[in-house]
Amino acid sequence: HLYASMASFTDPLGKKPGSTGNGIAVYNFENGRVAPDKFFPLTPRTNIRGKLRRKEFDDVTYPAGLSVANVNGIESILVACNNSDEALLLSASDGRILRRFDLSTYKRIPASLPYTTVMTRDGKRGFVSLWNASSIAELDLVSGRVLKILPLEKPSAPLSGGSHPTALLLNHDDSSLYVALTNRDKIIAIDTHDLKKQTVFFTKPLRQTYGGSDPQSLSLSTDERFLFSANAISDSVSAIDLTGKSRSGFIPTEWYPTVVLATPTQLLIATAKGRSSGPNPKPIEKNHGDSHHYPYTPALIHGSLAQIPLADLPQHLEEYTKQTVTANSLRGNADKIQFAGGENKIRRVIYIIKENRTYDQVFGDLQHADGDPSLTMYGEDITPNQHKL
Numbered sequence: 001h002l003y004a005s006m007a008s009f010t011d012p013l014g015k016k017p018g019s020t021g022n023g024i025a026v027y028n029f030e031n032g033r034v035a036p037d038k039f040f041p042l043t044p045r046t047n048i049r050g051k052l053r054r055k056e057f058d059d060v061t062y063p064a065g066l067s068v069a070n071v072n073g074i075e076s077i078l079v080a081c082n083n084s085d086e087a088l089l090l091s092a093s094d095g096r097i098l099r100r101f102d103l104s105t106y107k108r109i110p111a112s113l114p115y116t117t118v119m120t121r122d123g124k125r126g127f128v129s130l131w132n133a134s135s136i137a138e139l140d141l142v143s144g145r146v147l148k149i150l151p152l153e154k155p156s157a158p159l160s161g162g163s164h165p166t167a168l169l170l171n172h173d174d175s176s177l178y179v180a181l182t183n184r185d186k187i188i189a190i191d192t193h194d195l196k197k198q199t200v201f202f203t204k205p206l207r208q209t210y211g212g213s214d215p216q217s218l219s220l221s222t223d224e225r226f227l228f229s230a231n232a233i234s235d236s237v238s239a240i241d242l243t244g245k246s247r248s249g250f251i252p253t254e255w256y257p258t259v260v261l262a263t264p265t266q267l268l269i270a271t272a273k274g275r276s277s278g279p280n281p282k283p284i285e286k287n288h289g290d291s292h293h294y295p296y297t298p299a300l301i302h303g304s305l306a307q308i309p310l311a312d313l314p315q316h317l318e319e320y321t322k323q324t325v326t327a328n329s330l331r332g333n334a335d336k337i338q339f340a341g342g343e344n345k346i347r348r349v350i351y352i353i354k355e356n357r358t359y360d361q362v363f364g365d366l367q368h369a370d371g372d373p374s375l376t377m378y379g380e381d382i383t384p385n386q387h388k389l
Contacts, residue, residue, distance in 0.1 A: 040095025065116020080114035249321035274304035
């Protein structure tokens with residue numbers, strides 16, 4: 001079977017026609033074909049003593065990352081419920097809730113924001129990353145107890161950014177737990193016997209001073225020599241040699257890698273945005289009035305899946321690393337700009353940060369400019385202030 005989290009904030013209980021609400025979708029997978037099988041709805045706990053739940057989150061569990069293992073002889077799903085600050089252990093056969101784990105670390109719910117889970121192969125322990133609490137939780141799956149909340153580089157002040165633990169990965173004998181601290185550009189290896197930190201790995205490209213690699217997904221090679229991390233913002237995969245036999249490095253990717261998986265022979269890299277979007281000059285239909293309805297930008301973005309032979313990786317890693325560093329250097333043209341009048345008339349620059357739109361989408365209707373009015377989606381009637389500027 002395949003299991004997928006289905007999260008809804010607008011219709012959490014699935015009361016609207018055609019809506020599932022929050023829950024786990026189960027699919028059959030046979031002969032390379034995926035077919036829907038069943039759906040396990042998830043409702044949040046009630047009457048949480050000493051806690052305040054925001055009214056708009058009363059019915060919202062918002063399932064996120066999950067893992068599957070055999071617990072007490074029952075194939076079970078451990079799912080992180082992002083907006084109810086809990087983890088649920090479900091029966092994979094019928095969706096029965098076997099255990100509920102309270103992961104709220106603040107007075108208000110939601111606040112901890114559980115992100116994903118992993119379970120040991122013997123089905124006795126589970127771990128949950130708490131995105132907003134800068135911590136991970138250790139669970140006793142048999143007794144249903146939360147054993148420990150382990151802080152990981154919590155912010156020094158209430159308004160400072162947290163470390164944002166996201167991806168979790170256990171090694172093959174469950175002795176080490178790797179945790180991606182997405183907002184710190186780090187991966188921390190933790191000894192699962194005593195939950196003490198073993199090693200810290202950095203995911204920043206070489207010579208990058210500030211943050212911005214954003215590790216999102218982790219995978220180990222089958223021989224456990226390499227630890228891989230998909231770095232969404234630096235468009236790269238970190239290849240960390242855990243044996244120390246060779247230098248670690250980076251592999252360049254397409255836009256926004258979010259999943260990395262090592263098979264015995266290949267490294268698979270999935271990017272969410274691939275090679276970006278293309279133009280959308282053709283409207284889908286006309287709205288009421290004269291304006292056109294165009295496809296929304298995310299519908300124009302196609303992801304990609306790349307594969308790299310692992311046998312060739314060590315000999316190419318140095319060159320891959322150079323490509324990654326060059327791509328992230330963002331070196332502009334240092335030459336002086338030539339002005340037609342021979343003199344720079346520019347004294348001030350106003351930098352306006354807005355949602356990603358092309359020039360023609362907003363300013364295609366400007367007269368005496370090199371724009372295409374047929375592509376204008378947000379003209380002067382919608383963006384008068386920008387047009388005046």
